[in-house]
Amino acid sequence: MYEQINSGISRYVTFTDEEFEIFDSLLEFKSVPKKTILLHEGEMCNFEAFVIKGCLRKYYIDANGFEVILQFAIENAWISDISFSIYEDKPSQVFIETLEECELLIFSPETKETLFLKAPRFERAFRILMQRNLSVTQNRLFNTIAKTATEKYQEFLEHYPTIPQRVAQHYIASYLGISAEFLSKIRKKLAHQ
Known part of the structure; x- marks a missing residue:
């Protein structure tokens, strides 16, 4: 169950077996049915999810009532609302919904902090993941405009x-x-x- 996530995160930093044991022990496995809303606009997002299997979407509803999809997350991708709830401690402005039956590995902000205390090299791996996410977001913005x-x-x-x-x-x-x-x-x- 942990092979996908361990392989994915070790592309950026090399970890020991002991560090992976700590990492894996802090992850929560969830099997989620299709068409489940994991996060509603106005709620606090208290998770970061890695997709083992399935497809999810992150979206908001614009002023005209139309859904605007910001992200699709499929196998080996991460999904959350890190910009508002997790780092700014504000209610989310997005929804996160499963489009297929999904298998997810989930961190809460608390378990992530525990990971960083017990296995500090994971902080570097997650920093690199954030930098990649920022790069993808900037590329998407450029494409939208240009x-x-x-x-x-x-x-x-x-x-x-x-x-x-x-x-x-x-x-x-x-x-x-x-x-x-x-x-x-x-x-x-x-x-x-």
Whole structure:
């Protein structure tokens, strides 16, 4: 059960067996049914989740009542609301929902702090994960501003090749910031090329 997460986190820092024992002992396993909302807007997010199996989305509802997807999390990805609840101690502005049946390994802020005290090298690994997350977020912002809808969709397919078979098209359109109808036109155009 811990092989995926241990392999993923050891890409950044080398750990001893004892450090992995500490790490693994602090993780909580959860099996979550499809269409479960793990976090509602206005709640405090008290978890960081690593996806062993399944697909989740993080989204907010805009002023017009439309869902805007900020992130898809599939196998080997992390999902949380670290920007508001965990680091700023403010209620979340997002929802986190399972789109498939999911298996997750979860940290609370308290267990993460315990990990850093007992195995300090994990703090460096999580810092690197945060830096990578910031890089991905900045790249996504750049793409939103600078690229055409077709270019955004093509890049989405490079990063998430399995998502189109796993989620409804309107979710992908929401992530890309376009209508489902426009995405359908892009897909037809690309299919004919």
